[in-house]
Amino acid sequence: MTQQIKGPLKEIHFVTGKGGVGKSTYAALLAHEFALRGKKTLLVEIGERSYYASLFGRSFQYKPQKVENQLEVAHWSSQECLKSYVLSLVKVQALYKLFFENPISQSLIQVAPALAELSVMGQITSSPRQYGPHGDHEVLVVDAYATGHFLNLLRAPEAMAETIQFGPMHEQSQKMQEVLAQSGMCHCHIVTLAEELVLTESFELYDTLKKELNWNSRLVLNRYLNTTLKARDLQNKSQLLLQALHNKLFQQETAIQVLKEKDNAIRLMPLLERIHSYEDFRGFV
Amino acid sequence: MTMKPRIFIQMGPGGVGKTTVSAAFGFYWASQGKRVLVLTIDPSRRLAQALGIQGQKGAARVPFEGLKGELHAMVLDHGEIFDSFVKMAAKKNPLVNKLLSNKLYIALKTQLQGSQDFTALIELYHRARSGDYDVIVLDTPPAEHAWQFLEAPLRLMTLFQDKIAKWFRWIGDEDHTIWSRVISTGTRQVFKVLELLTGSEFIQQIGDFFKSIHYFQDQLRDQIKKSHDLLKDDQTEFTIVTTQDELKILESLEHAREIKSKGYHLRRVIMNRAWPEDGETLHLEGFSEEQGLQIRKLLTLLSANQKTAIELMSRWPQDVRVMKIYDTLKSSHDLEKLKEMSDDMMRAFE
Numbered sequence: 150m151t152q153q154i155k156g157p158l159k160e161i162h163f164v165t166g167k168g169g170v171g172k173s174t175y176a177a178l179l180a181h182e183f184a185l186r187g188k189k190t191l192l193v194e195i196g197e198r199s200y201y202a203s204l205f206g207r208s209f210q211y212k213p214q215k216v217e218n219q220l221e222v223a224h225w226s227s228q229e230c231l232k233s234y235v236l237s238l239v240k241v242q243a244l245y246k247l248f249f250e251n252p253i254s255q256s257l258i259q260v261a262p263a264l265a266e267l268s269v270m271g272q273i274t275s276s277p278r279q280y281g282p283h284g285d286h287e288v289l290v291v292d293a294y295a296t297g298h299f300l301n302l303l304r305a306p307e308a309m310a311e312t313i314q315f316g317p318m319h320e321q322s323q324k325m326q327e328v329l330a331q332s333g334m335c336h337c338h339i340v341t342l343a344e345e346l347v348l349t350e351s352f353e354l355y356d357t358l359k360k361e362l363n364w365n366s367r368l369v370l371n372r373y374l375n376t377t378l379k380a381r382d383l384q385n386k387s388q389l390l391l392q393a394l395h396n397k398l399f400q401q402e403t404a405i406q407v408l409k410e411k412d413n414a415i416r417l418m419p420l421l422e423r424i425h426s427y428e429d430f431r432g433f434v
Numbered sequence: 435m436t437m438k439p440r441i442f443i444q445m446g447p448g449g450v451g452k453t454t455v456s457a458a459f460g461f462y463w464a465s466q467g468k469r470v471l472v473l474t475i476d477p478s479r480r481l482a483q484a485l486g487i488q489g490q491k492g493a494a495r496v497p498f499e500g501l502k503g504e505l506h507a508m509v510l511d512h513g514e515i516f517d518s519f520v521k522m523a524a525k526k527n528p529l530v531n532k533l534l535s536n537k538l539y540i541a542l543k544t545q546l547q548g549s550q551d552f553t554a555l556i557e558l559y560h561r562a563r564s565g566d567y568d569v570i571v572l573d574t575p576p577a578e579h580a581w582q583f584l585e586a587p588l589r590l591m592t593l594f595q596d597k598i599a600k601w602f603r604w605i606g607d608e609d610h611t612i613w614s615r616v617i618s619t620g621t622r623q624v625f626k627v628l629e630l631l632t633g634s635e636f637i638q639q640i641g642d643f644f645k646s647i648h649y650f651q652d653q654l655r656d657q658i659k660k661s662h663d664l665l666k667d668d669q670t671e672f673t674i675v676t677t678q679d680e681l682k683i684l685e686s687l688e689h690a691r692e693i694k695s696k697g698y699h700l701r702r703v704i705m706n707r708a709w710p711e712d713g714e715t716l717h718l719e720g721f722s723e724e725q726g727l728q729i730r731k732l733l734t735l736l737s738a739n740q741k742t743a744i745e746l747m748s749r750w751p752q753d754v755r756v757m758k759i760y761d762t763l764k765s766s767h768d769l770e771k772l773k774e775m776s777d778d779m780m781r782a783f784e
Contacts, residue, residue: 168448248627378728389710392762
C-alpha cells in the first residue's frame with residue numbers, strides 16, 4: 150500500500166544488533182552523515198540508559214538538543230514517551246499527574262507488556278501519523294534496542310491492535326503498522342561483528358524483518374580490520390599472538406563472504422583506536 | 435535425603451559467549467567424573483546441534499566419547515515451565531485453565547521483564563531437588579543489570595501483593611457497587627485513564643487474571659521464595675562471563691558489585707576470547723617486509739583496543755578468581771571446541 154507522506158519526516162532509520170556490537174556509535178555516525186548532506190536530522194536513543202551522554206559529553210532529555218548544524222539528539226525513555234502519549238489522550242494535566250503518581254497504574258504499566266514499547270513506537274511515528282507531539286525533522290535515526298527487544302518494539306502495534314479491538318488506541322496502533330509498512334519510510338541497519346554467534350543472530354533478524362515487514366536491511370560489519378594480509382599468510386604459526394591474529398582474519402574473511410550473500414552492499418566500519426568522544430568520530434568521517 | 439548438587443550460575447552481559455562458556459564449564463566438570471546438567475537459555479543452532487538438544491524437550495545426554503562423567507543439556511522452554519509451575523501450585527483447581535488461557539497471563543509468562551529469569555530459577559530448583567545430578571550449570575538470560583536476574587522472583591511476587599491484586603480483582607467483579615464505595619474518587623479517575631489507554635476488554639482480562647490467580651497465590655509465593663533461597667545457598671556459586679571489551683568489562687564489574695553486595699557467592703570471572711598478553715618478541719621470519727609491517731600495525735591497533743580493558747581488569751574484587759579462555763581455539767568442530775575451552779579452564783583451576 151502506498152500512502153502519501155504527511156509532515157516533514159521522510160525517513161526513519163532503525164539501528165539494531167546484538168548487545169555490545171557498537172550500534173549506538175554507528176547510529177551516531179549515520180545521523181552525522183545525514184546532517185552533513187543537509188538533512189535536518191534527529192538522532193534518538195531509546196531505553197533507560199544514555200550512551201550519548203558520554204559520547205557527546207552532555208546529558209540528553211526528551212526534548213531534542215542541537216549538537217551541530219542540522220543535527221539534534223534526544224533521549225526517549227519509555228516512561229517519558231508514555232507520559233507524552235497519555236497527556237495527548239487525556240489533555241488534563243492534573244488527571245495525568247494523578248495517573249502517573251498512582252502506584253497502581255505504575256504497576257499496570259509494568260504488567261501490560263506492550264504498553265511501554267507501543268508508546269515508544271508511537272513517539273517515533275508521531276510525525277507521519279500527524280498525532281501527538283513531533284518536530285520538523287526530515288530524517289529520524291533511532292538507536293534502537295538489541296535484537297529480541299527490537300522485534301518486540303516493532304511488533305507492539307500489531308499486538309496492541311489485536312488486544313484492543315476498538316477505540317483511539319486501536320486506531321493509532323493500526324496507523325503505526327501502516328507507517329512501518331510504508332515503502333521508503335523505514336530502513337533498518339543491523340550492526341554485526343565477525344563472530345559466529347553475532348552473525349547468526351544478525352541473519353535471523355535479517356530474515357525475520359524481511360518476512361514480517363518486507364524490509365531489506367542494511368548489514369554493517371563493525372570492527373573491520375583494514376589490511377591486505379590474508380588469514381592464509383598466518384597459517385600454522387606457533388606464537389600465540391600470530392595464532393590469535395590468524396583467527397581474527399579468518400573469521401573476518403568468512404564473515405564478509407556470508408554477509409555479501411545476503412546484502413551485497415554491506416558496510417564495513419573499521420576498528421578504530423578509540424571512539425571516546427564525538428570529536429574522534431568526526432575525524433573519522 | 436539426596437546429596438545437594440553444586441550449582442553454578444553463569445551471569446554476564448549479552449554477546450560474550452555465555453552459553454558456549456557454560457557448556458564448556460559443564461564439560462569440564464563432566465571430564466572430572468561428575469554427572470552434570472547444563473540449563474541453557476537460547477543456544478545457537480550449531481551449539482544446540484552439537485550438544486544434541488536441538489528441538490528436544492527436557493534434558494538430553496550429550497554424545498561425547500571418553501568423558502569420565504555424564505554431560506546432560508537442556509534448553510529452557512519458558513512458556514512450558516511457567517504453565518507447569520502454575521498447574522502445580524494450583525493443585526488441580528479447575529480455575530487454572532481459565533488462567534492459562536488468559537491473554538494477560540500468556541503475555542506475562544513470555545514477555546514480562548524477568549519472567550525468563552524466573553522460569554530459569556524454577557527449573558533449577560526442581561532439577562536441584564531431583565538428585566539426578568552432582569553439578570548443575572545455569573546459563574542466565576543476558577541482562578543489563580545483575581539485579582534483573584537476582585530480583586526477578588521478588589519482583590514477580592509484588593504482582594501478587596494483596597493491595598494491588600485486590601484492586602485489579604475489583605475490575606473482574608460483576609458487582610462493582612461494593613467496591614465503588616471502598617475505592618476513592620482518585621482511584622476511579624485513574625481507572626478511567628487506564629480504560630482509555632488500553633480499552634475495556636484489556637482491563638477485563640486483567641481483572642480475570644487477578645481473580646483466578648487469587649486462589650493459589652499463597653502456593654505461588656511459597657514456591658517463589660524457595661527458589662530464591664536456593665540462590666543464597668552455600669552450594670550455589672556465581673560466575674561472571676565476559677570478554678576483554680571495555681564496555682563488557684565495565685558492565686561486568688557492575689554485575690560483580692551487585693552480586694557481592696547482596697550477599698551471593700561470587701567465585702570467579704571467566705574472560706572469554708581473551709587476547710594474548712604481548713611483550714614477547716614477534717618472530718616474523720618467512721614474512722615479506724610489507725607483511726611484517728601489516729602484522730605489526732594490526733597488532734598495535736588490536737592491543738591499543740585492549741589497553742583500557744586490561745587496566746580495568748585489576749578492579750575485580752580480591753577474592754574472585756579470573757580464568758582466561760584464549761581467542762586461539764583451533765578446532766572447527768563444536769564439541770571439540772568445548773573440549774579445548776574446558777582444557778583452558780582446567781589449567782586455570784589447577
